[in-house]
Amino acid sequence: MLVLKTDAANFRVKFEEILKRGKMDIENVEDIVKNIINEVRERKNKALFEHISKFDKWTPIKDDDLVISKDDMKKAYENLDEDLKCALHLAYDRIKAYHEKQLPKTWLTFEDNGTILGQKVTPVERAGVYVPGGKAFYPSSLLMNVIPAIVAGVEEIVVTTPVIENKPNQLLLAALYICGMPKAFKVGGASAVAAMAYGTETIPKVDVITGPGNIFVATAKKLVYGEVNIDMIAGPSEIGIIADESAKPNYMAIDLLSQAEHDEMASSIMITPSEKLALKTKEKIYEFLEELERKDIAEKSIEERGAIIICKNIDEAIELMNEIAPEHLEVVTKNPFELLPKIKNAGAIFLGENTPEPIGDYIAGPNHTLPTGGSAKFYSPLNVEIFMKKSSIISFSKEAIEKMGKDCALLAKTEGLTAHQKSVLERLK
Amino acid sequence: MLVLKTDAANFRVKFEEILKRGKMDIENVEDIVKNIINEVRERKNKALFEHISKFDKWTPIKDDDLVISKDDMKKAYENLDEDLKCALHLAYDRIKAYHEKQLPKTWLTFEDNGTILGQKVTPVERAGVYVPGGKAFYPSSLLMNVIPAIVAGVEEIVVTTPVIENKPNQLLLAALYICGMPKAFKVGGASAVAAMAYGTETIPKVDVITGPGNIFVATAKKLVYGEVNIDMIAGPSEIGIIADESAKPNYMAIDLLSQAEHDEMASSIMITPSEKLALKTKEKIYEFLEELERKDIAEKSIEERGAIIICKNIDEAIELMNEIAPEHLEVVTKNPFELLPKIKNAGAIFLGENTPEPIGDYIAGPNHTLPTGGSAKFYSPLNVEIFMKKSSIISFSKEAIEKMGKDCALLAKTEGLTAHQKSVLERLK
Structure with a gap:
C-alpha cells in the first residue's frame, strides 16, 4: 500500500493520480x-x-x-x-x-x-x-x-x-x-x-x-x-479518512478495507499528520486482509488504489481532502466537529471514532447513494428532492403591474421582443 | 391557428403532437x-x-x-x-x-x-x-x-x-x-x-x-x-394558458404571441371551456400579429405549433395541461388560486389577469430559466440549489453504536461484506 509524504518531491504527481480516480470510460x-x-x-x-x-x-x-x-x-x-x-x-x-x-x-x-x-x-x-x-x-x-x-x-x-x-x-x-x-x-x-x-x-x-x-x-x-x-452517474466506491494521533489504527485499517472490499477499482485514502498512525494502520490492514471473505478484491484495491498520506497538519489534510472530494469521509480527530466549517467536498461526513462508514451504509438513516470520483464537488447524496420538482408561483395585482410594468416593458423592448412589451402595456391601458 | 375540441374524433391524435413538441434532435x-x-x-x-x-x-x-x-x-x-x-x-x-x-x-x-x-x-x-x-x-x-x-x-x-x-x-x-x-x-x-x-x-x-x-x-x-x-437541457420556449369565460381575449392573444415571437419552434397553447373566448382570442391574435417586430417568427410559430383547445370544463383543462407540463402556465380564471392544488406540472405558474408571462421573464423575481418540452414533470426552475451541494453528517456515540451496531453488522454480513461487518464489530469489542 502506497504511503506518501506531502513534502516528497513526487507528491503532486502521485496525488494527481488519486484525483483522476474513478473516471469511467463510457x-x-x-x-x-x-x-x-x-x-x-x-x-x-x-x-x-x-x-x-x-x-x-x-x-x-x-x-x-x-x-x-x-x-x-x-x-x-x-x-x-x-x-x-x-x-x-x-x-x-x-x-x-x-x-x-x-x-x-x-x-x-x-x-x-x-x-x-x-x-x-x-x-x-x-x-x-x-x-x-x-x-x-x-x-x-x-x-x-x-x-x-x-x-x-x-x-x-x-x-x-x-x-x-x-x-x-x-x-x-x-x-x-x-x-x-x-x-x-x-x-x-x-x-x-x-x-x-x-x-x-x-x-x-x-x-x-x-x-x-x-x-x-x-x-x-x-x-x-x-x-x-x-440521480447521478456513480462510479466505484471510495473512502477518505482524516485522522490525527488520537485515532486507533485498527479502526482506521478496517474502515479503509470496508471500501476496498467493494470493488478492485475502489479507492481508500487516509490523510494524517501522524506518521505513527500511518505505519500502524498499514500494518493492521495486512493483518485484517487475511480475515476477509473478499480478500482478493480488497487486496487489489488497496495495493493499486489505496494510499496513506502523511501531511504537515490537519489543515493540510482538509485541503487535500477537499480536492479529492471523497464519496465517504471519516473525520477521526480529537474534536471532529470543529473541522466541519472547513470541509467542503464530501458525499457523507462520518464524525468520530464510533462512526465507521458501514454505519452509514445500512442503519444511520442518511442515504448511502453518494457522489463518487470527485463529483461531491457538485452533486449531493441521493435525497427526496430528486423525486420532487418545483414550480414558481407568480401573481401580480393591478397595483403591482402598474408599479413595475413600465420597467418590464422597457426591458422587453430593449431585447426586441415587442409582443412581450405589448403584453404588459395592454394591462396598463 | 389550430382550434380543437376535446370531444372531436381526432383530438387525441392532434394532442399527442403537442405532447411531442420541442424534442431536440441532439x-x-x-x-x-x-x-x-x-x-x-x-x-x-x-x-x-x-x-x-x-x-x-x-x-x-x-x-x-x-x-x-x-x-x-x-x-x-x-x-x-x-x-x-x-x-x-x-x-x-x-x-x-x-x-x-x-x-x-x-x-x-x-x-x-x-x-x-x-x-x-x-x-x-x-x-x-x-x-x-x-x-x-x-x-x-x-x-x-x-x-x-x-x-x-x-x-x-x-x-x-x-x-x-x-x-x-x-x-x-x-x-x-x-x-x-x-x-x-x-x-x-x-x-x-x-x-x-x-x-x-x-x-x-x-x-x-x-x-x-x-x-x-x-x-x-x-x-x-x-x-x-x-442545470437542464432546454428547448424552445412554451406557454400554456388555462382560461375561463372571465378572461379577456386581448390579454390571452398577446400572451400567446409573447412566446410565439421567441422562436418558430415555440409552442403557445390555450385550453378553455369557453368557445367564445377561444374564437375571440384567435381573432385578436391575427390583429396583434400585424403590429409585431418579429411578426414572421410569431406567425410561423402560431400557425405550425399554436393551438386553442376547447374543453368540457376547467378540470379537463388542468388534466390536459398536466400532461403538457408547459414551461410557463398562465391561469386566468375567476379564482385562479383554488386551482393550484391540482396543477402538478409547470415550470412557472402565473395567476390572474394581471400576471402576464413577460412579468416573469424580467421583473417578478423567480427565474425565467424553466424546464421545457414536458420536462417540468421532473425538472425545477433554475434555482440556487444547482450552485450548492449537500453532504450528509453522521456522528454516532459509543451508546448509539452499541445499540444499533449488531443490526448493522448483520446486514453487512448478509450482503457478504465482511470488512463492513468487522468495522462495526471492532467498535463493539
Whole structure:
C-alpha cells in the first residue's frame, strides 16, 4: 500500500493520480448501449424478452412473465430470518425518518402592493428505481432508493432488477415487501433503464430514474438524461479518512478495507499528520486482509488504489481532502466537529471514532447513494428532492403591474421582443 | 391557428403532437460537438482561438484577448440610458430577493442515545454561466443565471459568451457590471462549454454549467454532464394558458404571441371551456400579429405549433395541461388560486389577469430559466440549489453504536461484506 509524504518531491504527481480516480470510460460501451436503448424504444417488451434471454439465462414468453408479484414478496418476507427482519425494519424506519427531514415545503411571500411570489413543491408522478441483481444484490440499495421516493410522495414507484435464471433472490423479494411495493419487474441492465425512460407494454414510462449499476447501466442513464431526470452517474466506491494521533489504527485499517472490499477499482485514502498512525494502520490492514471473505478484491484495491498520506497538519489534510472530494469521509480527530466549517467536498461526513462508514451504509438513516470520483464537488447524496420538482408561483395585482410594468416593458423592448412589451402595456391601458 | 375540441374524433391524435413538441434532435450534431469538446480538452486556448476565428469573425492572438475587462464593463454601464439602468437594477434587486428565499440551510438532529444526523449545505467553488451572444443577447438571461450563483455564495463565477467581430454588446457589458463580475470570457458555443468543463490556460474548470444556448450548446452540456453538473437541457420556449369565460381575449392573444415571437419552434397553447373566448382570442391574435417586430417568427410559430383547445370544463383543462407540463402556465380564471392544488406540472405558474408571462421573464423575481418540452414533470426552475451541494453528517456515540451496531453488522454480513461487518464489530469489542 502506497504511503506518501506531502513534502516528497513526487507528491503532486502521485496525488494527481488519486484525483483522476474513478473516471469511467463510457465511450467504449456507448454504441452498444445506444443500440440496446433503441431496440427497447422501438420493439418494447419484445426487445426486453430477447435481452433477458441473452443476458439473464431465461426466456419470458408473455408480458406478465416480467412481473414479480406481491404474493412472491410476501412469501419471501414470511420466510425471512427473524433477526434479519428486525434489522431490515430498523434500517427502513431510520432511513425513512431521516429522509422525512429533507422534505422541502411549498412557500409563498407577499408584498404590500399585492404581489404574491412563491415556490410549489410537487412529487413526480412515477419514479424508476434500478436494482442490480445476480450475486451482487444488496437489499440496502433497494431501501436507499425506494424510501426517498416513498417519502417524496411519488404515486407509482417502478422497480426493475435482473433475475438470473428467473430465480428471484429471496432477500430482494422480502425487501420489496418491506418497502410495500405492489410489484416489480424482472429486467436488468441498459434494457431496464430504456424501458423506464420510454415505457413498454408492461413497464410504465417514469419521470426519474435512480439506482446504482455497472457501466452499461451508468451509460444508459447518461444517454436517457433529459428524457427523464437521473440521480447521478456513480462510479466505484471510495473512502477518505482524516485522522490525527488520537485515532486507533485498527479502526482506521478496517474502515479503509470496508471500501476496498467493494470493488478492485475502489479507492481508500487516509490523510494524517501522524506518521505513527500511518505505519500502524498499514500494518493492521495486512493483518485484517487475511480475515476477509473478499480478500482478493480488497487486496487489489488497496495495493493499486489505496494510499496513506502523511501531511504537515490537519489543515493540510482538509485541503487535500477537499480536492479529492471523497464519496465517504471519516473525520477521526480529537474534536471532529470543529473541522466541519472547513470541509467542503464530501458525499457523507462520518464524525468520530464510533462512526465507521458501514454505519452509514445500512442503519444511520442518511442515504448511502453518494457522489463518487470527485463529483461531491457538485452533486449531493441521493435525497427526496430528486423525486420532487418545483414550480414558481407568480401573481401580480393591478397595483403591482402598474408599479413595475413600465420597467418590464422597457426591458422587453430593449431585447426586441415587442409582443412581450405589448403584453404588459395592454394591462396598463 | 389550430382550434380543437376535446370531444372531436381526432383530438387525441392532434394532442399527442403537442405532447411531442420541442424534442431536440441532439444525435444529428453529437459528432460535431464531440470533436469540438475533444479539441478544447486537448489543445485548450489554441483550440478556442481557432474556433473563435471560424465562428465569431475575429482571431485572438494571445490568452488575454479572451478576457472582457471590468473597465470595459464600467464604461458601458456609465453610458447606459438612465431608464434602462433603473429597470435593470430593479430586476437585479427583485431576482436577488426571490432567490435568497430559496437558500437551503444546514441542519442537525439529535437522538437521546448521542446520535447526531444532519445535512451540510455548501456552495460549489466555481460556476460557469453560458450567455448566448450575437444579435440574440438578452441581458435578462445573464441576470437570471448569475444572480442565483451569487446568492448561493459561489466564490468564482465564470461567464462565457461569443463576441462577434470582437465587438462586445454594450448592454451585455453593462449587465455584467451590474452583476459585479470581475471579468468574463469571449468564447461561445460548444467550445465555451468544453472550456468551462475541462479548463484551459485562461478559463478555469468549473463545477456546474448553466445557461441557455442553441442545439450545439445544449448537446455540449449533455455530453459534459457528469464531469460537471448542469442545470437542464432546454428547448424552445412554451406557454400554456388555462382560461375561463372571465378572461379577456386581448390579454390571452398577446400572451400567446409573447412566446410565439421567441422562436418558430415555440409552442403557445390555450385550453378553455369557453368557445367564445377561444374564437375571440384567435381573432385578436391575427390583429396583434400585424403590429409585431418579429411578426414572421410569431406567425410561423402560431400557425405550425399554436393551438386553442376547447374543453368540457376547467378540470379537463388542468388534466390536459398536466400532461403538457408547459414551461410557463398562465391561469386566468375567476379564482385562479383554488386551482393550484391540482396543477402538478409547470415550470412557472402565473395567476390572474394581471400576471402576464413577460412579468416573469424580467421583473417578478423567480427565474425565467424553466424546464421545457414536458420536462417540468421532473425538472425545477433554475434555482440556487444547482450552485450548492449537500453532504450528509453522521456522528454516532459509543451508546448509539452499541445499540444499533449488531443490526448493522448483520446486514453487512448478509450482503457478504465482511470488512463492513468487522468495522462495526471492532467498535463493539
